[in-house]
Amino acid sequence: MASFSQLVDNVVVNTFELSQPETRIGRRPDNDIQIDEISVSGQHALIEAIPNAYLDGTVDYYITDSNSTNGTFVNELRISGRQRLNSNDVVRIGWNEFRFIDEEEQALEKTAYILD
Amino acid sequence: MGYQVAGQSHTGAVRKSNQDVVEWQLSEAADRALLVVADGMGGHQGGEVASRLAVDAVLDAAGEALTCMPPDAPDHEIRKILDRGFALANDRIKARRAEEPGLEKMGTTLVLAWVSGSRAHIAHIGDSRCYRLRKQQAVCLTRDDTVVQNMLEDGSITLADVPHVPFRNVLTRAVGSVEEAAPSHRTEILEPGDALLLCSDGLTDSVPEDRWPGIVHGHDGPASAVQALIEAGLANGAGDNVSVVLLTLE
Numbered sequence: 001m002a003s004f005s006q007l008v009d010n011v012v013v014n015t016f017e018l019s020q021p022e023t024r025i026g027r028r029p030d031n032d033i034q035i036d037e038i039s040v041s042g043q044h045a046l047i048e049a050i051p052n053a054y055l056d057g058t059v060d061y062y063i064t065d066s067n068s069t070n071g072t073f074v075n076e077l078r079i080s081g082r083q084r085l086n087s088n089d090v091v092r093i094g095w096n097e098f099r100f101i102d103e104e105e106q107a108l109e110k111t112a113y114i115l116d
Numbered sequence: 117m118g119y120q121v122a123g124q125s126h127t128g129a130v131r132k133s134n135q136d137v138v139e140w141q142l143s144e145a146a147d148r149a150l151l152v153v154a155d156g157m158g159g160h161q162g163g164e165v166a167s168r169l170a171v172d173a174v175l176d177a178a179g180e181a182l183t184c185m186p187p188d189a190p191d192h193e194i195r196k197i198l199d200r201g202f203a204l205a206n207d208r209i210k211a212r213r214a215e216e217p218g219l220e221k222m223g224t225t226l227v228l229a230w231v232s233g234s235r236a237h238i239a240h241i242g243d244s245r246c247y248r249l250r251k252q253q254a255v256c257l258t259r260d261d262t263v264v265q266n267m268l269e270d271g272s273i274t275l276a277d278v279p280h281v282p283f284r285n286v287l288t289r290a291v292g293s294v295e296e297a298a299p300s301h302r303t304e305i306l307e308p309g310d311a312l313l314l315c316s317d318g319l320t321d322s323v324p325e326d327r328w329p330g331i332v333h334g335h336d337g338p339a340s341a342v343q344a345l346i347e348a349g350l351a352n353g354a355g356d357n358v359s360v361v362l363l364t365l366e
Contacts, residue, residue, distance in 0.1 A: 054263045086280040105282045
């Protein structure tokens with residue numbers, strides 16, 4: 001399971017579980033993660049949880065900016081297309097900072113192995 | 117066309133054991149050569165056993181047969197012999213996996229090139245690669261059998277994502293872990309001045325490809341070029357075993 005934690009001065013103030021196939025982020029109340037702050041667009045960004053087609057049991061998380069006014073940034077780089085999130089990425093929605101954590105990913109062995 | 121060949125495998129700056137194996141054979145007239153690199157995996161001992169079994173199998177099944185082929189032998193005849201090398205490697209590793217506890221997860225990458233005249237026949241399984249160096253360009257001639265390669269091709273990720281993807285070392289197939297080891301084939305026409313380079317991922321991960329031609333062309337002969345490539349990898353803290361076989365054409 002992955003989570004999305006809002007940071008204020010590097011302190012976690014709120015954590016959202018990314019348990020749905022799609023998580024909508026924006027200022028309007030119909031978003032899954034609502035951020036009522038002026039730099040955030042009504043519908044700002046979308047996080048998708050997609051099972052990896054080549055690696056059973058692995059879920060990849062992708063973020064897409066929904067044509068927001070002030071942009072979506074991953075590790076301070078403004079994203080244009082859909083981008084895969086890696087554990088510990090810092091995502092900025094307008095002026096609001098979040099940390100993406102994927103515990104499954106951290107548990108994945110980093111040494112080489114073979115799919116049988 | 118006269119070839120010069122050299123190769124070396126180094127444990128790297130971090131690992132305690134070397135699971136890579138390099139091998140090559142050069143005909144007396146220096147006009148035909150067989151180059152092999154294998155990168156074993158699957159536990160403490162397994163990796164070393166698998167890569168060694170694979171390279172020996174290739175030499176047993178293909179070494180002599182290739183030497184006996186006429187210089188104008190058609191591509192499909194060459195491929196048949198290379199296939200035999202992969203099949204024997206696969207069979208031998210599978211047999212050892214079945215009989216020895218502790219080795220049941222072993223497997224290996226395997227890339228080989230048979231060069232005769234100006235033709236290079238390349239066959240591979242896994243993520244050990246073959247490159248052609250021409251002037252200042254290094255062109256990869258093989259397609260990695262990895263999850264990451266599949267995701268790059270379907271657009272899920274970009275090259276910039278690759279170093280961060282946690283499963284970047286996961287192979288979709290390897291010799292010894294598949295039912296039938298049918299390698300991917302490619303034939304390449306070489307020109308005088310070209311070099312053919314086979315390597316394990318220890319080199320690709322530690323020295324950027326665009327630096328290779330400069331290193332290779334900056335040295336007199338393949339032996340010192342191979343040494344320089346490995347030293348460049350070690351200087352960058354090579355986290356994996358680093359292996360290179362290099363053929364140069366005069």
